[in-house]
Amino acid sequence: MILALFLACPRDGAQLEPGAPPRVPSPVAPVYAHAAEPARDPLVRSAFPGAVDESLSGAATGLALALLVSSQLDPGDLRWKAVLAGYPWPVRGASSARTEVDGVPADLLAQAQAALATRDVGLIRARGTSGDIWVLMEGERRGTIPATPREPPPGTDLPFPGFEVRASSPAGDLVQSRDGLRVDQAGEWLVELADAQGVVATFPLYVGTRTPSASPFAGSASAENAGDIDEELLVRLDALDAWYKRPPAERDPMLDAVARARLRDFVANKPLSPAPVQLAAGGFSDADAGACRGSSVAACLDAMWWSVSDRGPLSGPYQTIGMAALNSGGVVHVVVAGADRR
16 A cells, blocks of 8 residues: 555646645666656645756655665665666765655755755655655765666667766676777676766666665664674675675685785775785686775675775675775775685
């Protein structure tokens, strides 16, 4: 019943009808795109006259669906809601407010109005069993990219005129091009588009396959393992293997040693040696390593996963891994190395 209320189709020129089901965009869209327009729901449109981003509002719908069954707001899932809804830019905040049926949350609307000056705004209301829930999501869009299908077939040429393109392929290889990208392998790609001022957007493509419904690090709002940080890291990496539906990689003592050496330099902010060179010295000819910092192990790994340069050991089909982690001054530092068997 809740889902039916969420996905009630809007009518052109719909007027506010007291007690009528809210009208929201779908939480899933097949194309990454940006479109700013008045909110679909008559009450939201009346209370918030500013334009909302259609894709980000779809992400807010997905978040509202989750909040109606759980009171916990999971930061690790916010960006994935945006991916599913077709918003390829970072999500910088999300808030919610519960009201009676047809109630209007003044504080949340004021927050949305203030955010509109510098950010994209996604804003919806939904109906639960005990009233309405309003959800605001704030996105940081630095530029506009061409409308891009999230699940193109293999062999598709994707046009990105004017952009430098860097992509991590399903095999974990770094692909660089300009003005476009040919996705010639089935599986997960991570694409980064940049102009002269820097990175504009980073987003995954699922070529010839379906987009996972949950993020790689879903549940990151849960408490971190109270034990050793290395154990927490291993648990998270095992969960990532399960997310990819692949067998867990085996630990390799030599890879662990390389990861520890890179971690010492990383924590000290020293330049890191090229990973393939350092790993080749340990006897690994097909290998890669990545590093990250974050407030927790999950947040750190999430940042690594979203990095075209560092994600290889997480997304690549490596048979063995090495890892090292350190909490320094409240900041978690992680290095993960991946390789085929020696």
